[in-house]
Amino acid sequence: MLLEGRIGPRFQEEAYRVLRSNLLVVLSDLERPTVMVTSSDAGEGKTSTAVNLAYSLALAGQRVVLVDLDLHHPDVHRWVGIHNEVGASDVLLDRRPIDECLQYVELAADPVRPRGLYVMGTGPRVADPAELLGMRRTSGMLESLAAQADVVLVDTPPVLLVADALVLGRMTAGALLVVEAGRTPVAAIEHAKDALIRNQTRLLGVVLNKFKLKDSPDSGYGRYGYYGDGYGTPYGDDSDGALSANGPTVVGLSDDHDRP
Numbered sequence: 091m092l093l094e095g096r097i098g099p100r101f102q103e104e105a106y107r108v109l110r111s112n113l114l115v116v117l118s119d120l121e122r123p124t125v126m127v128t129s130s131d132a133g134e135g136k137t138s139t140a141v142n143l144a145y146s147l148a149l150a151g152q153r154v155v156l157v158d159l160d161l162h163h164p165d166v167h168r169w170v171g172i173h174n175e176v177g178a179s180d181v182l183l184d185r186r187p188i189d190e191c192l193q194y195v196e197l198a199a200d201p202v203r204p205r206g207l208y209v210m211g212t213g214p215r216v217a218d219p220a221e222l223l224g225m226r227r228t229s230g231m232l233e234s235l236a237a238q239a240d241v242v243l244v245d246t247p248p249v250l251l252v253a254d255a256l257v258l259g260r261m262t263a264g265a266l267l268v269v270e271a272g273r274t275p276v277a278a279i280e281h282a283k284d285a286l287i288r289n290q291t292r293l294l295g296v297v298l299n300k301f302k303l304k305d306s307p308d309s310g311y312g313r314y315g316y317y318g319d320g321y322g323t324p325y326g327d328d329s330d331g332a333l334s335a336n337g338p339t340v341v342g343l344s345d346d347h348d349r350p
């Protein structure tokens with residue numbers, strides 16, 4: 091993981107670069123630069139993908155805001171090393187203005203080309219996250235953040251466990267769906283994809299996380315791309331049904347990961 095300007099394993103860094111450039115291509119066609127990161131189930135790598143992708147984008151000079159809207163399992167603050175005493179729930183409950191809830195995370199102190207990003211943690215816990223996120227104030231907050239950034243990345247809970255991501259999807263340009271190689275059943279991916287599309291959320295891409303080369307031929311995920319070798323393979327033509335609709339882009343992230 092690319093923490094505090096520390097560069098992770100070269101191939102891991104390269105995989106995030108591929109994900110970054112694929113995302114930037116997709117974003118250039120979208121009205122809003124707001125992308126949510128989700129998955130079908132818990133623990134598949136949503137937060138680590140959101141954080142690493144945000145870092146990769148910021149290091150490339152993009153103005154990035156990373157928002158933790160996983161109000162069930164707040165975790166972004168831990169990954170990036172900020173406090174979570176104030177955050178999104180304060181904005182959504184009208185307790186604080188947005189600016190007071192953004193924390194700057196510096197990645198490179200270079201005075202000529204400083205690199206960093208703004209991060210908003212979840213803030214204090216709330217009783218009913220889905221209800222709060224469904225309020226107009228949430229889309230207003232995301233629009234305000236988008237007005238100040240090139241990319242807004244939103245960490246969310248799993249699609250199949252709680253309603254939050256489905257509520258948020260409509261307020262974003264689309265979703266990146268993280269899939270854990272060798273663990274997420276294809277049926278769960280299909281369910282998550284269908285639920286997102288039914289809720290007017292565009293599936294922008296699929297991130298195959300914790301990927302091992304041994305997972306490749308018979309993984310059940312169909313064709314996929316891996317850095318430097320056919321990454322970004324569209325699934326639109328697949329006949330096996332796995333991830334077949336909507337032409338998501340797939341990027342593999344290897345099973346080698348620095349933890350916070």
Ligand SMILES: Nc1ncnc2c1ncn2[C@@H]1O[C@H](COP(=O)(O)OP(=O)(O)OP(=O)(O)O)[C@@H](O)[C@H]1O
Nearest residue numbers: 132133134135136137138163300344345346347349
């Ligand atoms: N590519 C990877 N290789 C190895 N371990 C990984 C990888 N990606 C994530 N992990 C590990 O898997 C665990 C879950 O990752 P993460 O917290 O990002 O998942 P999550 O989907 O956000 O989970 P939750 O649903 O609980 O919020 C963490 O311990 C993380 O370090």
Ligand SMILES: [Mg+2]
Nearest residue numbers: 136137160165
């Ligand atoms: Mg998480």
